[in-house]
Amino acid sequence: MSPTPILLLKTKSSPHDGYEDFFSAHNYTPTFIPVLEHRFHKNNLTQVRDLFSTGAFNNVPRKYGGLIFTSQRAVEGFAQMIEEEKDVKFDIPTSPPLLLYTVGPATARTLTTLRDKHLPNATIHGADTGTGENLAHFILGHYDSIYPTHKPSLLFLVGEVRRDIIPKTLMDKAIPAEKRVGVEELVVYETGVMESFEGDFADVVGRSDGAIWVVVFSPTGCEAMLRVLGLGPFAGTGSGSGSRGGAGAGTQVFVATIGPTTRDHLREKFGFEAHVCAPKPSPEGVLEGIEKFMGGI
CATH class of the missing domain: 3.40.50.10090 (Rossmann fold)
Structure with a gap:
């Protein structure tokens, strides 16, 4: 055959x-x-850099407790920004760690390489969730175990075309207020057909x-x-x-x-x-x- x-x-x-x-x-x-051909949004990636340099991920209280990635391109843009910014320190406290949420094994592998080199105190979660909806429900439980009271927001690095299932699920008004997780989306790339x-x-x-x-x-x-x-x-x-x-x-x-x-x-x-x-x-x-x-x- x-x-x-x-x-x-x-x-x-x-x-x-x-x-x-x-x-x-x-x-x-x-x-x-x-x-596809991908074009990174340099200005928005610079915003991510500035958030790290101004302490948004490590000040007390933190503005952001972590980042969400559901595409390989978003990870690539994030990685490119870190590699290019030699003058920025990406030092993150170990407790609680910087949380990196991802939806699939390929994205998790790329994030792991990046984490090991530049963000050794970060932890990666959600690689086996498979879909944005599954990841959102995973985050609700996991994030609550890390931040049972005050919950800093999560920064979601996205492309221009994406579903809104993750922010809608995490900020659903049907969930008790103390369990909701704020999500801020930032477009870091756009995609077009070759x-x-x-x-x-x-x-x-x-x-x-x-x-x-x-x-x-x-x-x-x-x-x-x-x-x-x-x-x-x-x-x-x-x-x-x-x-x-x-x-x-x-x-x-x-x-x-x-x-x-x-x-x-x-x-x-x-x-x-x-x-x-x-x-x-x-x-x-x-x-x-x-x-x-x-x-x-």
């Missing part, structure tokens, strides 16, 4: 990509098609045959993906139609999303229901969703 093509709509990580290693070992042929994406994706799809899987990692680029595949509002248009889109007549295309944010975006904006939503944002989670779906056909 020949390997099943799996098109990963992301930039391949360097020097190794966990998705390539994992799917190559599970009878899939992974192909990476970069979708000019070359649609053509590159169409070329790969057009050369495909048989069943293929397309894994979508972000709401950005969904419209171009659906247009190439001839799905959702683009059914019957372009170089193909129905579930085949621009692929050959013998090709069947299935779509998986890395999590609920992208699934909901496809559903709400384009009326398209992805075949799979990964239960966890990881290679293992994507495969679990695919195997469960294929087992039900």
